Each structure stands twice: as C-alpha cells, then as structure tokens.
Amino acid sequence: MYIFTIKAADAFGNKKTLEIKAESSEKAINLLKDEGYHAQMSDILDAKKDSLMNKLESLKIIERLLQVPQKNIQRLIKMIGNSLSRGKTLKTTLEFIGENEDSKALKGLINRLIENMEKPFTSQVEIFAPFPRYFDEEFLGIIEAGETSSNLGQYLVEYTIEKKKQAEMNDSFKGILMRRLLTFIMVLVVAIVVVAFVIPQFKALFGEKLAMPWAMAVLMNLSAFILKYGILIVIILTASITTVSYIIVSNQNARWWWHDFLLNAPVMGRTLKTYYTAQFSYFLSTLLTKNVDIIKAMNIVIKQTTNVCMIATYKSIIKSMQGGDDLFSAIIKESELGRSYMISSIVQAAKVGSETASLGDTLMDVRNDLDEILTIRMERAIKAFSIVFYAIIVAMAVFIAYAIGSAIVVFYNNAQNLI
Structure with missing residues (x-):
C-alpha cells in the first residue's frame, strides 16, 4: 500500500493537492475519479510506502503542537470579513492584520497566506486551500461563491457567527459529559482502592471463628480477584479497545457496521x-x-x-x-x-x-428548528445518562457501606465470644 500525493482538479476546475492511499497509481487515480476529481498520471507529485515511519511523520507532531487555535482562526476570518465589507482588498487586509498580530503561530499563517497571494492564482480558493486544517470545505465554498458577488465580507462574518454558535453548543455538551466521566473515574478509583486494600483488613478481624456476612464475602472475593487479575484485565481491555478501534478505522465494512449501530441505537x-x-x-x-x-x-x-x-x-x-x-x-x-x-x-x-x-x-x-430539537434531545440523552451514572455510584456506595456495616455489627455482637 502506498500514499500518493496528487494535484487533482474538482468538477469546477479548481486544483487541489490531495493525499490518497492505494495499492497502485492507477487505483489512486480511479479512487479520485470516484470522489469527483480529475487527474492524470503526470499529476502524481509523490508516492511513498505506507510504513510506520511515514505514518509517524504524517502525524506532524511538532506542527500540531504549534498549530493555530480555532478561536484565532475564527477571529482572523471575522477581521477579514469586516475589512472586505469596508472595501479593502484581501492582501491589504492580511498585511494589516499581520503587522498587529501578537500570536506567532497566527502571524506565521498570515505570512504564508500573503506568500500564496504573491504567486499566480485564478481563484482566492487557491490561497486558503493549502491549509485544510484551518479552512474547511465550507469556507472554501463561501470564498468561491463570494468572488462572483460583492458580499464576500458579509458571507465571512456570517460564517464566523455560525461557527461560534456551533462551537459553544458542542463545548457545552462536551463539558457536561467530561465532568460526568471524570467524576465516575474518580469514584471508580476510590471504590477499587477500598475493595482492593481496605476490605481485606476485615479478614483478620473475623479469623476462622466468625461467619462472614454475605456482602462482605462478596467484596472479599472481588478484592482477591482484583489483586490477582487486575493488571491482566487492564491489559486485555486496552488491547481490545485498541484493536477494535483500529479495525473500525481501517476496515470499511466494520466502520459501516459501527456507524449504522450508532445511528440506530436507542436514544x-x-x-x-x-x-x-x-x-x-x-x-x-x-x-x-x-x-x-x-x-x-x-x-x-x-x-x-x-x-x-x-x-x-x-x-x-x-x-x-x-x-x-x-x-x-x-x-x-x-x-x-x-x-x-x-x-x-x-x-x-x-x-x-x-x-x-x-x-x-x-x-x-x-x-433553526432542528437546532432547538437537537438541544432538547441532547439534554434528554444527558439526563438519561446522568440518571444511570448516579444510580451506579449510589448502588456502589450503598453496597460497600452495607458490607462494612454488616461486618462491624457481626463483629460487635460476637466480640465477647472472641475474648
């Protein structure tokens, strides 16, 4: 399997540099055709084997650490939109923003955009297209549409408003889920510590003379199981999750099954x-x-x-x-x-x-109507999740408390017989 870098044209003739994985150059060209692009063998710029080193290189870890935050990208687009609405050119706008920008990462991106403007281009899409991490297909479509009208500045401002609205809604629900997840992990860790290291201390109190209450016996067996197989279980779970994730990502049929399952799951x-x-x-x-x-x-x-x-x-x-x-x-x-x-x-x-x-x-x-419906449904889903979440926590706490309490009562009632 190889990774091909190909300069292809979309249905409107716009040139884009794309990367595609295929077994041969012919198959790579055909795959692009299936996606609506046109390319010839002479358009292949590079081909490298899909090796582990190339995968690590493609991650571009250093570049990711230095990437521009999305909030700065949206700020840049909004400033460009406002400036274009006032009649300024794109290049003048970028130069002005770049001179007054404090963020080194954003300033570097602006300089690269200006460099692209100094090269021959047929559409402003070509200026932003080399940076797909920052400027998505929706943005490029708006740029292309705005070139044929006098409303590009207004289009870009509206784009940033919508993106901000989406980001705020997503961050709100992600924040709620993350807080629930962190709380659950903390409670689970405390429960495991209690079961694995505190509960075994009760065994010495009972010895062989007293019958251990059933709840405490369950926790004792669970404690012994965790101490004996805990690390192995963690290794197996990690390996299983990693394997399943890899299969879903790399196998089209597995990915279809998983996405279909999610779309048909209750709630x-x-x-x-x-x-x-x-x-x-x-x-x-x-x-x-x-x-x-x-x-x-x-x-x-x-x-x-x-x-x-x-x-x-x-x-x-x-x-x-x-x-x-x-x-x-x-x-x-x-x-x-x-x-x-x-x-x-x-x-x-x-x-x-x-x-x-x-x-x-x-x-x-x-x-707009679906946004409201989506908010309601997500709130219901989070509420259902929260009910299950707190029910599990309460059940764990009640059972551990009952086990410890019943053990203390039995020990207290039989204390005289142990002397």
Missing part, C-alpha cells in the same frame, strides 16, 4: 440522526443562499461528514439529482428504498423549498 440514534440532518440543512442552506451550485454544496457536505452511512446517503442523493431528480425527489427515493438516515422533516422541507424556489431559505428555517 443516541435519534439524537445523532437529528444532528446530521441539522448539519445537512445548515451546510446546504448556508451555501445555497450564497449561490453555490447544489451539487457542489452536496459534495462539501460529504467532505464535512465523518459517518459513512450518512456519506452513502448523500452520494445516492447526488446520483439521483445528476439523473434529473430535484432534491425533494432524491431524498424521497432514498427514504422509500430504506437507505436514508435523515429524519423525516427534511423531506417536507425539500418539498416546500422546491415548490417555492427558496430551497436555501427553507432549509435554514428547518436548520
């Missing part, structure tokens, strides 16, 4: 479907209202999605649209074939938008 499944449908509505509405071609907008949605089941749904919709169907008909077709993972409200939105010729605005309304 989580509906929440994820709502999230992906809201994401679909957001990207399409944002891009369509900025006059981006719907097929190009769909391809941007695909590149911004990580779930392979959703990607397959979007690709089927694109094929139907390329065959002459409108978005509504394509979504309906997927739903009737049982292959759609989107919630039903998107179908009605597509129908209304197609009939009124305001598909972008209609999808934006749906996206």
